[in-house]
Amino acid sequence: xxxxxxxxxxxxxxxxxxxxxxxxxxxxxxxxxxxxxxxxxxxxxxxxxxxxxxxxxxxxxxxxxxxxxxxxxxxxxxxxxxxxxxxxxxxxxxxxxxxxxxxxxxxxxxxxxxxxxxxxxxxxxxxxxxxxxxxxxxxxxxxxxxxxxxxxxxxxxxxxxxxxxxxxxxxxxxxxxxxxxxxxxxxxxxxxxxxxxxxxxxxxxxxxxxxxxxxxxxxxxxxxxxxxxxxxxxxxxxxxxxxxxxxxxxxxxxxxxxxxxxxxxxxxxxxxxxxxxxxxxxxxxxxxxxxxxxxxxxxxxxxxxxxxxxxxxxxxxxxxxxxxxxxxxxxxxxxxxxxxxxxxxxxxxxxxxxxxxxxxxxxxxxxxxxxxxxxxxxxxxxxxxxxxxxxxxxxxxxxxxxxxxxxxxxxxxxxxxxxxxxxxxxxxxxxxxxxxxxxxxxxxxxxxxxxxxxxxxxxxxxxxxxxxxxxxxxxxxxxxxxxxxxxxxxxxxxxxxxxxxxxxxxxxxxxxxxxxxxxxxxxxxxxxxxxxxxxxxxxxxxxxxxxxxxxxxxxxxxxxxxxxxxxxxxxxxxxxxxxxxxxxxxxxxxxxxxxxxxxxxxxxxxxxxxxxxxxxxxxxxxxxxxxxxxxxxxxxxxxxxxxxxxxxxxxxxxxxxxxxxxxxxxxxxxxxxxxxxxxxxxxxxxxxxxxxxxxxxxxxxxxxxxxxxxxxxxxxxxxxxxxxxxxxxxxxxxxxxxxxxxxxxxxxxxxxxxxxxxxxxxxxxxxxxxxxxxxxxxxxxxxxxxxxxxxxxxxxxxxxxxxxxxxxxxxxxxxxxxxxxxxxxxxxxxxxxxxxx
Numbered sequence: 140x141x142x143x144x145x146x147x148x149x150x151x152x153x154x155x156x157x158x159x160x161x162x163x164x165x166x167x168x169x170x171x172x173x174x175x176x177x178x179x180x181x182x183x184x185x186x187x188x189x190x191x192x193x194x195x196x197x198x199x200x201x202x203x204x205x206x207x208x209x210x211x212x213x214x215x216x217x218x219x220x221x222x223x224x225x226x227x228x229x230x231x232x233x234x235x236x237x238x239x240x241x242x243x244x245x246x247x248x249x250x251x252x253x254x255x256x257x258x259x260x261x262x263x264x265x266x267x268x269x270x271x272x273x274x275x276x277x278x279x280x281x282x283x284x285x286x287x288x289x290x291x292x293x294x295x296x297x298x299x300x301x302x303x304x305x306x307x308x309x310x311x312x313x314x315x316x317x318x319x320x321x322x323x324x325x326x327x328x329x330x331x332x333x334x335x336x337x338x339x340x341x342x343x344x345x346x347x348x349x350x351x352x353x354x355x356x357x358x359x360x361x362x363x364x365x366x367x368x369x370x371x372x373x374x375x376x377x378x379x380x381x382x383x384x385x386x387x388x389x390x391x392x393x394x395x396x397x398x399x400x401x402x403x404x405x406x407x408x409x410x411x412x413x414x415x416x417x418x419x420x421x422x423x424x425x426x427x428x429x430x431x432x433x434x435x436x437x438x439x440x441x442x443x444x445x446x447x448x449x450x451x452x453x454x455x456x457x458x459x460x461x462x463x464x465x466x467x468x469x470x471x472x473x474x475x476x477x478x479x480x481x482x483x484x485x486x487x488x489x490x491x492x493x494x495x496x497x498x499x500x501x502x503x504x505x506x507x508x509x510x511x512x513x514x515x516x517x518x519x520x521x522x523x524x525x526x527x528x529x530x531x532x533x534x535x536x537x538x539x540x541x542x543x544x545x546x547x548x549x550x551x552x553x554x555x556x557x558x559x560x561x562x563x564x565x566x567x568x569x570x571x572x573x574x575x576x577x578x579x580x581x582x583x584x585x586x587x588x589x590x591x592x593x594x595x596x597x598x599x600x601x602x603x604x605x606x607x608x609x610x611x612x613x614x615x616x617x618x619x620x621x622x623x624x625x626x627x628x629x630x631x632x633x634x635x636x637x638x639x640x641x642x643x644x645x646x647x648x649x650x651x652x653x654x655x656x657x658x659x660x661x662x663x664x665x666x667x668x669x670x671x672x673x674x675x676x677x678x679x680x681x682x683x684x685x686x687x688x689x690x691x692x693x694x695x696x697x698x699x700x701x702x703x704x705x706x707x708x709x710x711x712x713x714x715x716x717x718x719x720x721x722x723x724x725x726x727x728x729x730x731x732x733x734x735x736x737x738x739x740x741x742x743x744x745x746x747x748x749x750x751x752x753x754x755x756x757x758x759x760x761x762x763x764x765x766x767x768x769x770x771x772x773x774x775x776x777x778x779x780x781x782x783x784x785x786x787x788x789x790x791x792x793x794x795x796x797x798x799x800x801x802x803x804x805x806x807x808x809x810x811x812x813x814x815x816x817x818x819x820x821x822x823x824x825x826x827x828x829x830x831x832x833x834x835x836x837x838x839x840x841x842x843x844x845x846x847x848x849x850x851x852x853x854x855x856x857x858x859x860x861x862x863x864x865x866x867x868x869x870x871x872x873x874x875x876x877x878x879x880x881x882x883x884x885x886x887x888x889x890x891x892x893x894x895x896x897x898x899x900x901x902x903x904x905x906x907x908x909x910x911x912x913x914x915x916x917x918x919x920x921x922x923x924x925x926x927x928x929x930x931x932x933x934x935x936x937x938x939x940x941x942x943x944x945x946x947x948x949x950x951x952x953x954x955x956x957x958x959x960x961x962x963x964x965x966x967x968x969x970x971x972x973x974x975x976x
Contacts, residue, residue, distance in 0.1 A: 170215040170935065172189060172967035172969055176972065177284075177973070177975070178971045179283065179284070180207060180280045182201055182973065183200040183204060183973065185198065185199045186968070187968075190966060192455075192962075193455075193933070194455045195212055195454075196456070196459070196962075197456065197457065202270070202460045202471045202474055203269065204460065206270045206274045206486075209486075210273070210275060210276065210279075214277070214307075216934060216936055218293075221307070228247060228253060228312070229253055230252075231244065231302065231539070232407070236868065237543060239401070239407060240407045242411050245546075245548060251534070251557065252319065255586075256318055259587075261586075264592065265465050267589075269466060271311075271313045275309055278308040313484050316483035316484060317484065317591050321583040323445070324417065325501075325503075325615050326414065326415040327416065327507050328414075328415030328559070328579055329413065330416060330418070331508070331509045331648070331649065331651055332415075333800075333801045334346060334350060335651050336569045336797055337349060337797065338368050339569065341793065343364050343365045345792070348814070348819075349789065350809075351810055354702070358649070358698065359649050361645045371511070371575070374570065375567070375572075398873065402869075402871020403867075403871070405871060412800075416805070417503050417699070418805040420503075421444045421500065421705070422500035423441070423444075423500060423681070423705060424439070424499065426623050426629045427439075428627070428678045430678045432719050434720070436625070438917070439498055439623045439917070439918040439920070440915075441489060443499060444894050447910065447913070449866045449879060450866075450932055451864065451931055451932040454481070454934060455934065455958070457487075458598065460473065461473050475492050475599075475960070476492045477959070479914055484591065489916065492599070492601060494601045494626075495602055495624040496622065496624075497597065497606055497620055497623075499619070500618065500683065501618060502682075503617075503701070504617050505647075505697040505699065506617065506636065507580065508555075508652065508661070510580065510651060510653070511652065511653050511654055512575065512578050513574065514574055519573075522553055522654070524554060525656065531558070533549055533550070534549075534551075536548040549561075552578065553654065555579065559577050560572055561576070565800060582614070582636045588636075589614055593613035596608075596610075603623065603624045606620075611667050613635050614636045615636060617636065619631065619633050619687055620633070630672065630673070631671075631673040631675070631680040631687075633687060637665040640695065641660070644658055647698075669694065679713055681709045681713065683706035684706075685703040704734040708730060708892050712726070712730060721919050728893060728912075728917070728953055730893055732765055732766050732891065734765065735888070739777075739812060743760065743777060748840070750840045752849065752851055767887050768856065769885055769886045770856070772854035772856070774856035775847075775859050775860070776840075776854070778888065782899045782905065783839045784832060785811055786798070787831050787834060787835050787838075788831060791824075803899060803900030808889075814828065815828050856906075858884065860884070860885055860895060861883060861884050861907060862931060862950075863881075863909055864881040865909075878938060879938055881943075883931075883951040895911050912930075918958075923960070924960065926958040928956060929949055929953075931950045933947070
């Protein structure tokens with residue numbers, strides 16, 4: 140008995156010690172928010188203070204110290220996020236995650252994101268390079284003498300910040316991260332490849348029925364695409380490519396490692412599959428002149444729609460520093476700004492100075508063209524050009540893979556750019572790669588990309604004119620910018636680089652073009668003075684990724700604008716109130732009426748299904764008017780029906796594999812609307828469109844019954860449609876996701892102002908809201924200190940912190956926090972003091 144008591148006491152003591160050790164670790168993982176920290180590399184002391192809204196304010200005595208301190212703060216709060224993002228763009232994920240992420244690493248190496256970043260960094264003016272250097276030194280200074288424990292991601296994964304070389308963040312990495320944002324927002328090569336793929340089974344007229352041009356416009360391409368590709372013999376003969384064997388497990392991996400690998404494999408597959416597509420990637424912004432506001436001064440609102448993540452993509456901060464100079468004497472204007480920063484960049488991307496506010500939406504012009512490069516049958520090391528056969532440029536890369544041998548890659552490029560067929564497996568399923576490969580021409584990779592210079596200059600603007608002068612350096616991805624200043628001026632302008640195409644180009648970049656024909660090459664760039672703009676003569680300007688060009692605009696930008704439903708709803712809501720204030724702007728942000736749902740809804744209401752739950756479902760649909768309310772059943776019935784309708788109409792025409800490869804974020808909504816409205820017998824065969832609609836409802840009810848029970852009155856859109864901010868990599872690990880993910884029920888759909896986009900192609904969680912308002916902000920130019928913001932997680936990226944998810948509920952209910960430059964009180968006050976030399 141004495142032995143058992145001693146053993147029990149020992150176990151209790153061990154448990155207590157383990158618990159105490161865990162508690163100490165948790166406490167030590169928090170960022171230090173108060174007191175003083177000695178930091179090597181600062182010129183003078185810097186005040187880092189957090190206000191009641193948890194916005195971080197940096198007050199420095201020089202621009203260089205401000206940029207340095209922003210790097211230090213980002214490292215304090217978002218260390219793992221910086222590490223993960225650095226590995227993504229460098230193509231070094233597989234050093235941590237093994238074979239699961241090899242395809243992502245291959246894509247990043249093929250695009251040569253970091254090679255392009257180094258070339259662009261070298262072309263920046265000295266003061267911009269020094270800004271990025273200061274930011275990088277701030278991140279490195281944090282790691283050189285960390286005052287807190289590393290976050291658990293590093294310990295669980297056995298990762299050292301910066302990898303074996305310890306290079307946690309280099310100045311070129313900031314340029315690389317700007318390129319990654321361009322990759323996320325500025326791509327349409329996925330649309331081009333989808334059209335090529337579909338043209339294998341559909342003629343060109345049917346292709347344009349499935350993927351229609353913008354409403355009211357003819358297809359941009361006059362070429363008969365299907366006939367062209369058949370004539371060239373580009374398609375692979377035979378059946379589907381055999382599915383590759385599953386990746387081998389890492390040596391000695393346990394259950395947790397297997398779950399992480401499986402989760403990262405799914406994430407990497409989605410990233411590589413959706414790269415080069417801007418489907419569903421949208422945002423809203425609008426600005427009202429003083430003639431339309433209660434105060435007589437402008438109001439501006441913005442809510443950029445991005446993929447949700449935990450931690451969030453944004454970090455809200457302010458910077459203040461007096462004017463200074465670069466090392467060569469170049470003057471640097473004073474910095475006085477507050478708003479949304481991107482960890483990885485040393486400036487506020489979206490926000491306001493003390494006199495001007497601005498907001499972005501994605502313009503989405505066609506700045507990516509795929510080219511069919513014909514391989515020389517006599518010498519596969521050559522491809523065809525207008526001048527004859529030329530050798531591929533070949534670059535060798537080594538990918539280190541945890542638990543597996545290194546992968547040696549030979550990556551080809553042509554005069555247009557990287558050969559994507561070397562790294563995108565789906566190309567082998569469509570193309571005859573012995574005869575043709577696809578190369579990418581993408582404007583963002585050009586050496587003259589100075590987007591980061593534009594970002595630095597916006598933080599110094601004191602008027603609308605100064606803001607757009609700074610944005611003249613903006614390159615990629617093109618953004619539709621609305622701005623207002625305290626003098627009452629408002630303006631919209633699209634900023635960024637757009638290629639010009641030859642009038643003889645009969646494909647216009649909407650699908651892969653013959654790379655050996657010079658008429659398909661770009662001929663120049665649209666001058667900044669000629670990009671679309673509007674000075675708000677009608678009293679307001681709004682953009683929501685719809686066509687922003689007037690019918691008489693002389694230049695071609697794209698045909699792949701977002702459907703105009705969000706813009707039309709914003710227009711309705713602005714028009715419904717004669718004089719607006721900040722609260723009415725907030726009301727517009729919260730709107731969840733889907734005009735797209737209203738358009739298709741009559742076909743659902745008329746569906747004559749014999750399903751046992753059809754009558755009960757119709758009861759839930761009674762009175763439904765397209766309001767996508769999380770607490771209602773009708774939006775869920777509608778969403779499931781549209782998904783099944785898409786599958787029923789399209790799969791028989793293009794095949795299951797091709798549908799799976801092109802569906803998901805692309806929901807084919809425009810095509811389906813028009814199929815039903817013209818009662819198209821070809822698409823609806825072998826039955827009628829009404830019968831297809833009824834059958835789709837029956838299949839939808841089967842799915843919903845299996846998932847949510849047999850009583851439609853108990854179904855809730857919010858239960859199927861939570862806004863999920865997923866952590867990487869722990870969001871797919873069941874034991875960890877509940878702690879690292881942030882999930883709240885959400886309203887809306889892909890077409891509501893308060894957007895809630897889902898990926899219906901997902902086998903797990905097809906209606907989960909994965910892409911929504913990554914932030915919301917309202918700026919009142921009558922008193923900019925009354926501005927407000929919110930986003931979906933919290934400022935801290937440290938999972939144990941109470942600040943990790945503390946905005947999520949307010950965000951879901953369209954609440955806000957104050958966005959002030961000079962708050963009356965401070966909750967936390969920290970001094971970064973120069974370390975003694």
